[in-house]
Amino acid sequence: MTSRTPTVCPYCAVGCGFYITPNGVEYMQDHPVNEGSLCPKGNVAPDVLNHVERLRYPMMRTGDGWIRVSWSEALDRVAEEMPRALREKGPKALAFLGSAKCTNEENYTFQKIARLMGTNSIDNSARRCHSPTIIALRRMLGTPAMTNPISDLALSDCIFVIGSNLAENHPVVARWILRAKDRGAAVIVADPRVTPTAWLADLHLQLNPGTDIALINGMINVILGEGLEDRSFIRERTRGFEELDVSDYTPERVSSITGLSAADIVRAARLYAKAGASSIVYCMGITQHSCGTENVTACANLALICGQVGRPGTGILPLRGQNNVQGACDMGALADFYPGWRSVDDSGAIDELRRLWNARSLPLGRGLTADMMPDADLRFLYVMGEDIVNSHPAVARRRERLKRGFVVVQDIFLTDTAKLADLVLPAAAWAEKEGTFTSTERRVQWVSRAREPPGDARPDLWILSEVAARLGFDLPHDPEEVLAEINQAVPAYGGICRMNAGRRGGIIWPCPHPDHPGTPVLHTERFSTPDGRARITPVHHPAPERTSPEHPMILITGRVVLHYNSGSMTMRSEGLVKREPELHVDVHPDDAVRFGVADGDTVMIETRWGRARARAKLTPGQKRGTLFMPFHFPETNLVASELLDEKSMMPELKVAACRIWRAD
Amino acid sequence: MTRIYLDPERCIGCRSCEVACEREHGHPRISVGVVDDLAAVPVYCHQCDAAPCVAVCHTDSLRIDGEMVVFNPDLCTLCGLCAVACPFGAIELGSEIKRCDLCSGTPVCVMTCPTEALVRGDVDAITRSTRARAAGVLAARLR
Numbered sequence: 112m113t114s115r116t117p118t119v120c121p122y123c124a125v126g127c128g129f130y131i132t133p134n135g136v137e138y139m140q141d142h143p144v145n146e147g148s149l150c151p152k153g154n155v156a157p158d159v160l161n162h163v164e165r166l167r168y169p170m171m172r173t174g175d176g177w178i179r180v181s182w183s184e185a186l187d188r189v190a191e192e193m194p195r196a197l198r199e200k201g202p203k204a205l206a207f208l209g210s211a212k213c214t215n216e217e218n219y220t221f222q223k224i225a226r227l228m229g230t231n232s233i234d235n236s237a238r239r240c241h242s243p244t245i246i247a248l249r250r251m252l253g254t255p256a257m258t259n260p261i262s263d264l265a266l267s268d269c270i271f272v273i274g275s276n277l278a279e280n281h282p283v284v285a286r287w288i289l290r291a292k293d294r295g296a297a298v299i300v301a302d303p304r305v306t307p308t309a310w311l312a313d314l315h316l317q318l319n320p321g322t323d324i325a326l327i328n329g330m331i332n333v334i335l336g337e338g339l340e341d342r343s344f345i346r347e348r349t350r351g352f353e354e355l356d357v358s359d360y361t362p363e364r365v366s367s368i369t370g371l372s373a374a375d376i377v378r379a380a381r382l383y384a385k386a387g388a389s390s391i392v393y394c395m396g397i398t399q400h401s402c403g404t405e406n407v408t409a410c411a412n413l414a415l416i417c418g419q420v421g422r423p424g425t426g427i428l429p430l431r432g433q434n435n436v437q438g439a440c441d442m443g444a445l446a447d448f449y450p451g452w453r454s455v456d457d458s459g460a461i462d463e464l465r466r467l468w469n470a471r472s473l474p475l476g477r478g479l480t481a482d483m484m485p486d487a488d489l490r491f492l493y494v495m496g497e498d499i500v501n502s503h504p505a506v507a508r509r510r511e512r513l514k515r516g517f518v519v520v521q522d523i524f525l526t527d528t529a530k531l532a533d534l535v536l537p538a539a540a541w542a543e544k545e546g547t548f549t550s551t552e553r554r555v556q557w558v559s560r561a562r563e564p565p566g567d568a569r570p571d572l573w574i575l576s577e578v579a580a581r582l583g584f585d586l587p588h589d590p591e592e593v594l595a596e597i598n599q600a601v602p603a604y605g606g607i608c609r610m611n612a613g614r615r616g617g618i619i620w621p622c623p624h625p626d627h628p629g630t631p632v633l634h635t636e637r638f639s640t641p642d643g644r645a646r647i648t649p650v651h652h653p654a655p656e657r658t659s660p661e662h663p664m665i666l667i668t669g670r671v672v673l674h675y676n677s678g679s680m681t682m683r684s685e686g687l688v689k690r691e692p693e694l695h696v697d698v699h700p701d702d703a704v705r706f707g708v709a710d711g712d713t714v715m716i717e718t719r720w721g722r723a724r725a726r727a728k729l730t731p732g733q734k735r736g737t738l739f740m741p742f743h744f745p746e747t748n749l750v751a752s753e754l755l756d757e758k759s760m761m762p763e764l765k766v767a768a769c770r771i772w773r774a775d
Numbered sequence: 776m777t778r779i780y781l782d783p784e785r786c787i788g789c790r791s792c793e794v795a796c797e798r799e800h801g802h803p804r805i806s807v808g809v810v811d812d813l814a815a816v817p818v819y820c821h822q823c824d825a826a827p828c829v830a831v832c833h834t835d836s837l838r839i840d841g842e843m844v845v846f847n848p849d850l851c852t853l854c855g856l857c858a859v860a861c862p863f864g865a866i867e868l869g870s871e872i873k874r875c876d877l878c879s880g881t882p883v884c885v886m887t888c889p890t891e892a893l894v895r896g897d898v899d900a901i902t903r904s905t906r907a908r909a910a911g912v913l914a915a916r917l918r
């Protein structure tokens with residue numbers, strides 16, 4: 112192994128490149144996404160590699176404790192329990208949770224095992240970050256992914272950021288937005304809070320939480336009223352425009368729903384529609400709602416009526432959370448899709464896989480999603496690299512129910528989910544194995560092995576292929592071999608190999624054949640729908656979560672720059688955790704007076720779903736009448752709403768009526 | 776005169792510079808303050824030409840050497856006057872004075888900054904590029 116190995120950041124989905132050196136990190140200044148820069152998480156990413164708490168040996172539960180077992184004992188046990196559950200209760204008794212932090216090859220193999228065992232109950236954490244994006248963009252544009260690369264933002268003349276605090280969650284994206292500003296671009300940020308992203312805005316729309324559809328429909332109302340839509344684009348490249356009726360969404364009415372001034376709504380509409388190239392950037396502030404799918408639909412409608420798709424500097428840019436959310440979904444680690452975005456209801460498309468896999472039959476119809484698993488009558492649950500207990504609100508409250516069957520957890524740390532397991536398998540971390548990761552901009556990058564895994568920890572792919580062999584399936588254990596099979600199973604990855612994915616910056620899918628240069632900008636000539644046209648789809652403002660005398664405030668959840676998801680990695684990084692050690696709740700000073708709370712007080716927050724304790728932080732950046740809590744701390748999930756978006760099964764994580772009081 | 780300059784309009788308060796500096800030096804010599812969640816300002820040594828820390832140092836442990844302020848720990852009595860005199864609060868006292876030494880040429884804070892808010896270079900060159908950028912923005916707005 113050389114002294115410096117190129118790698119890709121294991122945290123968010125921006126896909127920043129850097130080198131791992133024996134002492135830590137060296138910047139990669141010729142990487143096309145981050146040009147060397149890294150956010151704080153990337154800077155300390157190697158901290159987790161040799162952390163003392165890394166799982167080093169397979170462990171079996173004995174009552175309350177654990178005993179160390181050999182790999183062959185552990186693997187034999189998995190291969191006994193899985194078929195036993197199948198024999199006793201059928202495929203419905205099995206469930207699998209893949210990982211948006213594992214490689215494409217690992218997720219592909221994992222979902223293949225699930226499907227060969229006869230179940231579509233396989234999911235991954237995309238369920239609670241971008242399942243609405245998947246459903247809405249696949250239906251409207253044909254491809255459920257970011258349309259343009261991140262660096263394209265520098266070419267935009269107007270950037271509309273809605274439901275994303277990218278300056279904290281995807282800091283490197285801010286680099287490209289500032290480049291656009293240097294050229295005179297206008298930046299609009301719609302967010303109820305004054306975030307560091309809002310600092311970059313020329314126009315900050317501090318809307319009421321959960322009123323995004325009203326705002327966008329209001330902008331469309333202004334655009335159509337002033338004739339700013341792109342008629343020829345609508346005529347030639349879309350369908351469904353006639354059904355789009357937003358006449359109810361006058362700026363005045365939208366003003367009363369969103370709390371914004373009518374003038375700001377008009378200004379935003381004009382800025383977006385009149386710019387030569389406009390892009391929309393959104394994140395979980397749009398998707399994590401019980402109307403998440405409609406929210407994404409509204410964003411896409413706005414882009415389509417203005418013809419702001421299919422050119423450099425335009426497009427719809429969903430920022431994914433984890434480093435391989437896009438890839439895990441492309442690989443079919445989803446209850447509603449097989450690899451290559453084949454719907455679980457499309458038996459024709461699935462038949463191709465059946466032949467490729469030499470399988471007698473494959474299951475049809477949606478399986479259990481992550482949030483449904485605790486309520487199902489499971490006998491066997493296999494969790495690969497996912498701390499479902501800390502990341503799914505419903506699961507957090509119903510964690511004990513997960514234990515009704517045999518639970519295998521394969522991870523790098525003993526997470527709260529692993530603590531529930533009957534068998535824990537120690538996995539290699541990202542830099543201790545090989546394979547590809549797909550960033551939020553569809554960039555597929557090969558990651559090489561930079562370090563040895565600690566103790567007996569093994570790459571997930573090795574573990575899975577050993578389990579498969581014991582089940583009687585002969586699946587490759589070499590990432591390159593798996594990638595060769597992915598070439599056939601996932602058309603957009605048809606030409607991706609170790610060579611092109613291993614180049615600096617990798618390659619952006621679709622890359623249908625080996626000589627193809629990749630496709631940074633989608634939909635330039637036609638959309639990937641069957642007839643090549645995008646589907647404009649009307650959506651309406653839903654009834655919002657209401658406050659009441661018992662719950663007079665609205666709780667918003669989100670992230671902070673120093674932590675990441677459930678914190679299983681960042682909470683083990685000293686440089687990060689000491690700067691952000693505990694759960695806080697942001698309160699506007701006026702609300703603090705109202706509820707008798709002072710800065711630094713320990714407070715209780717209660718929604719109709721649960722209670723949490725936090726430290727109050729007074730800040731004028733918080734919108735009056737709302738509170739904000741970061742979800743990296745398990746308590747936040749206990750108070751988050753359990754309502755679901757029926758289309759995508761996304762939980763309503765962003766908005767919940769609540770109350771606050773001083774704890775002592 | 777080579778220094779590190781901050782464009783406060785670009786800083787998003789991410790503290791990446793602080794975390795990177797800590798990784799390289801064991802202790803951060805740049806410290807990002809976020810004011811009321813409304814703006815962020817990284818505080819660090821500006822290698823002042825007429826440096827107040829140098830002026831108050833009785834022992835010559837701080838002195839100007841060509842382009843920058845340098846520190847000689849052997850002469851330092853840890854009296855703390857420099858820390859009080861620094862108009863930026865860039866000096867921290869510990870068992871030894873902690874202040875930025877420009878990372879001998881390739882400052883990791885500059886390299887890691889996601890937004891290019893920190894720039895290392897010659898003041899004239901930086902002013903020229905700032906002017907060019909401002910003119911470009913103005914021109915775009917007039918178009």
Ligand code: SF4
Binds near residue numbers: 123124126153
């Ligand atoms: S922006 Fe995302 S990918 Fe880049 S360093 Fe930070 S966490 Fe890693």
Ligand code: SF4
Binds near residue numbers: 805877882883884
């Ligand atoms: S130049 Fe080096 S020592 Fe100075 S603040 Fe930056 S990282 Fe720290």
Ligand code: SF4
Binds near residue numbers: 787789791888889
């Ligand atoms: S790294 Fe850059 S943006 Fe982040 S706090 Fe430091 S100066 Fe500000």
